[in-house]
Amino acid sequence: MPAPDLLDVLLAGGRRAESATHIAHLLAREGVHADWPRWADPALVAGYRALGVERPWRHQVEAADAAWHGRHTALGTSTGSGKSLAFWLPALTSVRADSLAAAEGTAAFSRIENVRSRGSVLYLCPTKALAADQLSGVERLLRAADVRDLRVATCDGDTPFTERRWVQDHADAVLTNPDFLHFSMLPGHARWVRFLRSLRYVVVDEGHAFRGVFGAHVSLVLRRLKRLCQHYSGGPGPVFLVASATTAEPARSAARLVGVDESDVVAVTADTAPSGTRTFVLWEPPELPPVDSGLEGFQVVAPSGVGPDGATTGTDEWWVETPEVEERPRRSATAEAADLLADLTCAGARSLAFTRSRRGAESVALSAQRALREVDPALQHSVAAYRGGYLPEERRALESAIRTGALRALATTNALELGVDISGLDTVLIVGWPGTRMSIWQQAGRAGRAGADGLVVFVAREDPLDTYLVHHPEAILDAPLEATVFDPGNPHVLAPHLCAAAAERPLRPDELDTFGAHAAEVLDVLTARGALRRRPTGWFWTHPEPASQLTDLRGTGGQPVRVVEAATGRMLGTIDQPAADGSVHDGAVYVHQGATFVVDHLDLTDHVALVRRRDVDYGTWSHDVTTIAVQNTLRSRTWDSGPAPVTWGVGEVDVTTQVISFTKRRLPGLEVVGSQELDLPPRTLSTVAVWWTAPAAVLEAAGLTAETVPGALHAAEHASIGLLPLLATCDRWDLGGVSTALHVDTEHATVFVYDAYPGGAGFAERGYELGATWLRATREAIAACPCASGCPACVQSPKCGSQNNPLEKDAAVRLLDVVLACTPTPRVVRDGEGAEGDLDPGRGRIRRPRPGTPQP
Structure with a gap:
């Protein structure tokens, strides 16, 4: 159903119009095609065509071509713009080319040194769910292409030992997460020699999720990975492809993440995929008649739990005195979202409702089911909740049901914010500010994917921040995206990874540049404290405990x-x-x-x-x-x-x-x-x-x-x-x-x-x-x-x-x-570069004096 019809459903023919504080129509965009690269494997191209991709989008070809020619690549385009094709096409083509070259070399030459080793690919993402979803997509492609000589598998902490051994010995492409890399693959690298020696590409998906201390950790894990690959292959290491839907400065963030100069990264940010008209509505739930809350004089603290409307609270806290009676309280965001979701579902829309907590997801789903039961009992089963904490098989079943249309709507936490492929959605409800503009656009990108029209509704909680946002649309619609910020040179984060690197293989002085400018200083501290032992050839880990357990x-x-x-x-x-x-x-x-x-x-x-x-x-x-x-x-x-x-x-x-x-x-x-x-x-x-x-x-x-x-x-x-x-x-x-x-x-x-x-x-x-x-x-x-x-x-x-x-x-x-x-x-x-100056709060950076300016 097109967005204008759904907007009328949302507004209830005008009866709920007062709740819509702002309506913006983001214009549609035509797609720009490009020809398949000449180097692309014909069978894979045929597979994509069989899946409906007759010609790729231009940004897909630009990113794939840069990666194919050995350039680290940052791909920063919108949700649903086909980033997966951009990294799988060069990666899988490379593996197939190596395989064919090896077969031809074996037939033509008797000397084994003339045979090129078969390449491998590593795919990293923040969650197991996303890795499983990508595996499903690659398997569909290989079936459509009738390619049977590529072995692709997920491998993480849940993978049984026997299956893990098969992956180590035979897999061409391994899909996993940084945690498995840190705790298992890198400490046990001797069992992964075949894979690491021939690693051609490392795909880092949803790169914007790697921020803060987590981002710094992942950055150092990737440096450890690159170091081992260089050791086993004797070459420069793999090509990195970092894909992210929503982030500022993608080249700089990708360079910091993988440990290379920004000039070594090709950034592809011009989104050439088609986009339908997206209607963005800011929604403030209506006021309710004054109600005695029953909490007169009740003093509470709400530092880090769950609020009455199901919203997760943070680490900041304060003693607050609950007022005796709120003059005009507004309806809770979860109750309002549940009614909107029920109405949209009745109208035939396929929807996601993003909430800030597990409780919120369950509450929205349950309330929507109750509302639908009163209209049509058969519809109540068309809405379900999706959140972290469900068993893996339950999550997979829900993902499959929303894809096929067996479910029309899911009320979900940000567990579905990342790139699990759920296309064909009409509407996204965002219940409460998710914390960053990156997150809100990531969630909004689920509506109207593949060039279709979509409706996005931000439902404000009764909170000063949300209230401000629904009355200041420019703070959402016009403000720039946040940069992905993290510091791999933070000594508190760097120290345990230097220990882990030394445990994997003694750390040589000529390798310190891999870990940044502060590595030598931190190593001196670690040596003085007995964590590492210094020898003429480098630094050694000499303790029986696994160094990877330090962090x-x-x-x-x-x-x-x-x-x-x-x-x-x-x-x-x-x-x-x-x-x-x-x-x-x-x-x-x-x-x-x-x-x-x-x-x-x-x-x-x-x-x-x-x-x-x-x-x-x-x-x-x-x-x-x-x-x-x-x-x-x-x-x-x-x-x-x-x-x-x-x-x-x-x-x-x-x-x-x-x-x-x-x-x-x-x-x-x-x-x-x-x-x-x-x-x-x-x-x-x-x-x-x-x-x-x-x-x-x-x-x-x-x-x-x-x-x-x-x-x-x-x-x-x-x-x-x-x-x-x-x-x-x-x-x-x-x-x-x-x-x-x-x-x-x-x-x-x-x-x-x-x-x-x-x-x-x-x-x-x-x-x-x-x-x-x-x-x-x-x-x-x-x-x-x-x-x-x-x-x-x-x-x-x-x-x-x-x-x-x-x-x-x-x-x-x-x-x-x-x-x-x-x-x-x-x-x-x-600042970090040694330049002197005062902080310029308007620009958010160190303000440097002009040459010749007197210094205090």
Whole structure:
């Protein structure tokens, strides 16, 4: 069904028009074809034609041709633009060419050195689901091409040992993830010699997903891979193809990811695939009549759990006093999205509804099913939920059902944001801001794929950030995409990978350039601490423990908790350990594909939650308390030029979160029907934080009252977290924050910003080193923003655990003015390239003085 008809369904013939705060029509684009490259394998070309690709798009040919001629390639085009063809065509052609050359050489020559070895291909992606989806696509191509001499297989932590041995001995193309590379393939490289020696191409799919500390880890894993390939082959190593649908500066990001100069990367960004008209609607749920919430005077903390509308909260937290009665509350985003999804499904649309949490996905699917049952009982089974934690076979069945049309709609987490091939969708609902513009365009790209028209609806949660966005469409539609930011030179990340590299093969001095400019310095520290042993020929790992166990690429935080039905022993799914306390505690309601279960017992020792099937009319929401304690101050300094000394510190802290209770809320109205205390152990993250204090005299000089202090500190905390990535090469998701009007360790109002990784990652230390520059940029970013009371461009955070409340923008500027007035004479700072200058917050980079400018 075309988008204009669906827009009328969405607006209910005008009855819901007031909820649409903005409607944009993104114009269609004609596709531009190109001829198949002359070097392309004829059989593969015939296979693509049999699948309906008579001629490729021009960007596919440009990227494939660059890779075929040995150039590292970054392909940055939209979702559904056919990136898979661009990397599989040269990769599989190469393997077939090697195979044919070897056969001809064997027939023509008796000398074995005249026979070219058969090449191999490695495909890397963030998830097992995407690898399985790509395998399915390649197998369809090979069947259509009637090619039987290519052996393609997935291999990951779930692959049985016997199957893994077959892959090691025979596979031409291996599809896996960086975790398998880090924990298995590279440490066990002796078993992969055949594959690594002949590795021609490494495809890195969904490259924008490799950002922050995770991106730095993956970058170093790829450097280790390249080093072993060079050792076994004696050549320059494989060609890298990095594919990403949504990212700024794709060539620079790809170069940093694979460890080469930016000039060595060919960037293909001109999307020549056709695109239908895409209608983008910003949607604010309607107001409801005033309702007594039943929470008068109820004080809660919501740092990192799940909010009432099913949204996952972040690491930032605040004590908040619930108002007695909200004047005009709006309908929850999940309830609104469920009704919209039901109406669109009735109209025949095929849809995805992206939610911010597993609970949200289940809630939207269940509510939509109920609405459809009232219209047509046969339709209720056409909607389902899709999320992480389902068993692999269940996820594959859902993916197949939405492809074939057996299901018309899925309510999903961002598990379907990445490139699993689901085409032919009419509509995408995005329930709550997903955190970045990269994510929102990645999700929106699912609508109207393959040149068809599509409808995208962003449904705002009742949150200041979402509210701002639906009334400022330029912040979504016109703002540039974020760059993929990560720092492979971060010593906290680099150190364990140097140990892993030395364990794989002793690390020679002439190989240090592979790991960046800081490698020698970090190796000296590792040697001094006894982690590595230095010999004339290089650095050696001499410990019995596997060096790969020193770090976890994703920082997942332990073994997942299995959710098991007590009566049958059937495993329903898994929950990440950090989230288990808040979602599968005793008495919690666990929803699985519309069926409700109540948790009998959470066994943290055996990592299992026992549940029983029970129909209930309520949901459960956990409450937790987060505190931060300074364990060891590594460095400190005092700014004493103002009304009172402002103390800066950086040190080791414990960030402790404990789930203390949960509330039952009747569905769908969310009325409170009860609460219960819980006895769960606290969970502590030991990390590194930077902090600054604001004594009472500073608060008074800023004109702050007891009512405005929390909001001023909170706003300053958010803005400083948003600005630190300009000074430390990190992502804001690598950081956490706490602000408090009186902290027990500092004895003053204090703002903390901490590394959200065990042991720290170097970001807080960078903030401490550049404290004045950092706060000056923070103050200017807030003050320069034209908004009235705070927005995502200044003080609102997409991951705030207290729904961006309280925030006092003007008070934050006054506070930072007084704090900065305490600063000693500003110091010149250096960026990563050694250039001197001050941070220019308007440009987000170090501002360098012109030649001849006097320096302080």
